[in-house]
Amino acid sequence: MSTIAFIGGGNMARSLIGGLITRGHPAGAIRVAEPVPTLQDALVADFGIVAADSNLDAITGADVVLFAVKPQVMATVCLELRAALSAGRPLLISIAAGISLANFEQWLGTDLRLIRAMPNTPALIGAGITGIYADPAVDADDRALAASVLAAVGPTVWIEQEALMDAVTAVSGSGPAYFFLLMESMIAAGVAQGLSEPAARELVLNTALGAARMAVNEPLGPAELRRRVTSPNGTTQAAIETFEAGGFRELTARAIARATERGRELSQQAGG
Numbered sequence: 001m002s003t004i005a006f007i008g009g010g011n012m013a014r015s016l017i018g019g020l021i022t023r024g025h026p027a028g029a030i031r032v033a034e035p036v037p038t039l040q041d042a043l044v045a046d047f048g049i050v051a052a053d054s055n056l057d058a059i060t061g062a063d064v065v066l067f068a069v070k071p072q073v074m075a076t077v078c079l080e081l082r083a084a085l086s087a088g089r090p091l092l093i094s095i096a097a098g099i100s101l102a103n104f105e106q107w108l109g110t111d112l113r114l115i116r117a118m119p120n121t122p123a124l125i126g127a128g129i130t131g132i133y134a135d136p137a138v139d140a141d142d143r144a145l146a147a148s149v150l151a152a153v154g155p156t157v158w159i160e161q162e163a164l165m166d167a168v169t170a171v172s173g174s175g176p177a178y179f180f181l182l183m184e185s186m187i188a189a190g191v192a193q194g195l196s197e198p199a200a201r202e203l204v205l206n207t208a209l210g211a212a213r214m215a216v217n218e219p220l221g222p223a224e225l226r227r228r229v230t231s232p233n234g235t236t237q238a239a240i241e242t243f244e245a246g247g248f249r250e251l252t253a254r255a256i257a258r259a260t261e262r263g264r265e266l267s268q269q270a271g272g
């Protein structure tokens with residue numbers, strides 16, 4: 001079984017580690033280097049994985065190095081590990097938003113075994129979705145290894161062009177937050193109509209759950225499901241017309257375009 005070294009033990013690392021352990025990856029073959037002692041200790045206590053004393057300690061002899069730090073600290077982390085990574089040549093997986101293969105080549109040199117992946121926070125409950133991109137030079141064994149690590153937290157989707165990883169980030173990486181925002185807004189609106197907060201919350205959250213479960217199982221797609229809820233001149237039509245008149249689709253497109261652009265900015269600010 002591959003030894004996986006996590007650089008950074010924050011929210012996404014915890015989600016991925018939890019998924020790997022649930023899938024039966026041996027705890028002794030997962031290491032984490034996390035500078036916040038409480039976070040590192042909690043990962044060790046919860047999953048029985050191995051705490052590394054430093055990033056260098058974590059990667060020494062590892063088969064896979066998974067970068068789970070913020071985009072803004074990636075350059076520092078890579079430069080610190082450059083010599084050791086070029087000696088060991090482990091498979092590198094980055095889940096950082098925006099950070100490109102060109103960024104990594106600038107910090108680590110060329111001829112990398114590098115995969116970019118974009119999971120999302122539902123990974124924490126095994127309900128994530130991950131977009132994965134591999135440079136054409138990455139071989140089939142490395143692709144399969146990366147996909148098997150990420151499949152621990154949900155399905156994976158291969159993306160053919162690196163530039164599209166920013167769109168993946170904007171749609172599914174950030175996407176849970178958009179649905180949470182809609183839930184927040186609907187709960188508040190229900191309360192404004194006189195429902196108690198607990199009642200509004202229960203109604204909204206279970207509606208979201210039911211709608212998502214129907215949508216993933218419906219080959220006809222969400223538009224048809226929406227039509228089936230919408231009785232002519234009924235309540236749903238009244239709400240949908242209000243959403244449409246307010247520019248809901250255009251606003252969604254603008255928000256996702258802005259998130260995509262932000263991914264590109266992160267890459268440029270990181271220096272590549």
Ligand SMILES: NC(=O)C1=CN([C@@H]2O[C@H](COP(=O)(O)OP(=O)(O)OC[C@H]3O[C@@H](n4cnc5c(N)ncnc54)[C@H](O)[C@@H]3O)[C@@H](O)[C@H]2O)C=CC1
Pocket residue numbers: 007008009010011012013033034035036039055068069070071073076077095096097118119120121173174
């Ligand atoms: N939060 C999300 O929904 C998603 C985040 N991502 C990406 O995952 C990465 C991590 O994000 P989160 O887990 O949300 O952030 P986080 O802040 O929870 O975790 C990052 C961890 O890195 C640690 N760290 C900081 N400097 C370090 C260093 N020099 N060496 C080792 N560890 C260091 C921090 O102490 C922190 O615990 C980011 O690059 C983000 O773009 C990707 C998909 C979804």
Ligand SMILES: O=C(O)[C@@H]1CCC=N1
Pocket residue numbers: 097169173174
């Ligand atoms: O907001 C962010 O930058 C990260 C990437 C996707 C979700 N969270």
